[in-house]
Amino acid sequence: MTQIYIIIGVIAVISALVCYIFVRQTIGERKLERERLQRALNKRAKELLQAISVFPENFLPKELVVFLYRSIIDAYEQLTKLDSSNKGYVESLQTYTVQLEAAIRKPDNQAAEDLQGAAQINELKQYLNLINGFLQKSVQRGSITQKQHAHYRLLLKELVITLPVNGHSISARQAIEMGKSRLALHHYNLAKKLLTKESPSGFTEKVHKIDTAMAPLLAQCEAEDHAVAEQGRNPHSVDSVQEAEEQNEWSVFEEDSGWKKKNIYD
Numbered sequence: 001m002t003q004i005y006i007i008i009g010v011i012a013v014i015s016a017l018v019c020y021i022f023v024r025q026t027i028g029e030r031k032l033e034r035e036r037l038q039r040a041l042n043k044r045a046k047e048l049l050q051a052i053s054v055f056p057e058n059f060l061p062k063e064l065v066v067f068l069y070r071s072i073i074d075a076y077e078q079l080t081k082l083d084s085s086n087k088g089y090v091e092s093l094q095t096y097t098v099q100l101e102a103a104i105r106k107p108d109n110q111a112a113e114d115l116q117g118a119a120q121i122n123e124l125k126q127y128l129n130l131i132n133g134f135l136q137k138s139v140q141r142g143s144i145t146q147k148q149h150a151h152y153r154l155l156l157k158e159l160v161i162t163l164p165v166n167g168h169s170i171s172a173r174q175a176i177e178m179g180k181s182r183l184a185l186h187h188y189n190l191a192k193k194l195l196t197k198e199s200p201s202g203f204t205e206k207v208h209k210i211d212t213a214m215a216p217l218l219a220q221c222e223a224e225d226h227a228v229a230e231q232g233r234n235p236h237s238v239d240s241v242q243e244a245e246e247q248n249e250w251s252v253f254e255e256d257s258g259w260k261k262k263n264i265y266d
Contacts, residue, residue: 038082045075045092048134051127056113059124061155062106064131069100071138115166125163132156158203165191165206172213181217181224188214 048068052060060068076093083089115121132153139149168191175184188210195203195210 034082038079041075041079041082044134045072045079047130048072048075051131054127055124056115058110058112060159062103062108064152064155065103066100067144067152068131069096069103071134071143072096073100074143115163115170117170118167121163121167125160128156128159128163161194161203162206165194168194169210169213176217181220185214185217185221188217 048071052065052068073093073096076089076096079086079089080093115124135144135149135152135156138144139146144152168187172184172187172191175181175187192207192210195207
């Protein structure tokens with residue numbers, strides 16, 4: 001009888017030990033999973049905040065800005081559930097909720113600031129790729145529908161086209177500063193081709209802006225071409241008159257030289 005009790009006791013102790021190890025392991029795995037999820041959510045929020053801040057004022061469409069803020073808020077809502085004692089998560093959630101409301105109230109179609117150069121354009125291109133990747137993950141997670149994904153992708157496509165257009169516009173302005181009107185026209189024409197190639201919505205205003213910038217350059221080049229053509233047809237052009245004056249001066253000089261020689265030999 002005693003042996004039976006001992007065996008039962010041993011079995012109970014082993015069972016309890018196995019249960020303890022299993023529970024401890026499960027708790028450890030859950031803790032690791034929670035920490036992994038916190039890191040992923042923090043990284044997501046940080047990257048999306050950087051994406052919003054790196055773009056010039058009004059460069060991103062309002063719909064994309066609102067979508068990014070809502071994604072940031074969603075990340076902090078999950079973080080507060082994972083660690084409700086973290087005051088930083090609660091404060092961030094409140095801050096970005098206020099910023100979302102401000103973004104929603106902001107008027108549509110405000111003029112964007114001009115880009116500054118190639119370095120900025122390359123940086124913005126990287127962040128557009130980041131937003132595109134986030135959109136793909138969002139539709140895979142079911143956070144957005146296929147229809148929403150297609151709409152946001154169209155907005156991104158327009159921005160991707162806008163970047164090289166801005167690059168050509170910057171080059172055109174630099175050419176104007178150097179007095180190279182034809183080079184400026186070349187860059188403006190390249191910008192127009194990019195805008196009209198795909199013909200997405202919303203580019204009419206940009207094309208009109210480029211046409212307005214090209215108008216005085218075209219007039220200047222036409223005036224220069226006309227002046228060159230007139231100069232070639234007119235025998236009394238500036239160069240011809242100058243050449244005649246130089247020839248006349250040389251003739252006078254020869255006459256004076258001959259007079260002096262004549263006086264010497266006389």
